[in-house]
Amino acid sequence: MRTSPHTLRAYRKGTEVLLAHASAHAWNLLHPGHREPGVYVASLSASGLKPATVMARVAAASALYRALRWAGATDADPFADVKRPKDRTKGIVKNPPYRQDFVGAMLAQADAQEQVLLLLLAHGGLRIAEALALTWADLDLGRRRLLVAHGKGDKARWVPLSARLREALEGWQAQVPALPQTPVLTFRAYSSAYERLQKVALRAGMEHEFRGFHAGRKYAGTQLYAATKDFTRVAGFLGHEQVDTTRRYVELPEDDLNDVVEHFR
Known part of the structure; x- marks a missing residue:
């Protein structure tokens, strides 16, 4: 299955943000603590990012851990049960069609x-x-x-x-x-x-x-x-x-x- 360049860019950015956060907060990336993923998502929301951007960052983090599990580097799936922010505004309202x-x-x-x-x-x-x-x-x-x-x-x-x-x-x-x-x-x-x-x-x-x-x-x-x-x-x-x-x-x-x-x- 091909992945679009746009998705790859989003995953790359999300991975960079996660690694920077993990480094700043002394994560053991392969064996993160139970609370750490939730704290990461909360910090993204607190930084003023829109819910859609936070969800994109979480999707990138989840993709990274899928790759790590595939490579046999870890069994961790830390973002599986993390509560994600909900965006109540419909996408067609936030980004409507051109006129x-x-x-x-x-x-x-x-x-x-x-x-x-x-x-x-x-x-x-x-x-x-x-x-x-x-x-x-x-x-x-x-x-x-x-x-x-x-x-x-x-x-x-x-x-x-x-x-x-x-x-x-x-x-x-x-x-x-x-x-x-x-x-x-x-x-x-x-x-x-x-x-x-x-x-x-x-x-x-x-x-x-x-x-x-x-x-x-x-x-x-x-x-x-x-x-x-x-x-x-x-x-x-x-x-x-x-x-x-x-x-x-x-x-x-x-x-x-x-x-x-x-x-x-």
Whole structure:
């Protein structure tokens, strides 16, 4: 199973934080005391980190101990029963989809390659790792679709292409040596893609509205749900195994039920 670069970065950071804490508090890392993991989690919360960040740090710590158990270095599973903080705010509220005016303003300021990246996220619903891994061989413009060969969990899926995304891909294809196994995007690093879109947002005068890549994926999911009213189809489009995950990607209008309730008998 492939692990996304984003997850690897999060695990690396979480491991660094744990090791620094263990060193400062004289942990025996292979045989931690019963209270030490709980104290670690409490210290993360007390430092002002958001619950989601604390949970990410705990996930990294748990992954480290899984690796240590696999290597035979320890039998400890110290974070198995540690109480994790709960975030009562829904993810769709904390990081909502981009708005249509934002996407339009970004596309107006983006160059040909940046338009492709934006539309792979906002129209194709791709994860950033999937967009960066896309090759020209994965495109089937004639049948208006692309192949995500290695999605999350190493699962493949076909994604339909909007007319705007096809146009952007064709325009970019005419500018570069589009060999079958060549990546569609010339930059391969997450940080490079982030910097490119951050500069586009600055040119568009919307640097404060730019919130990374995931809000573009949520934009795609929200647009598709508005058209289909079907979470199952949106889940397949986004590459989610569980529909409950998809519900966190779709922003529902506050008056979504008004017309239905109006005609109750």
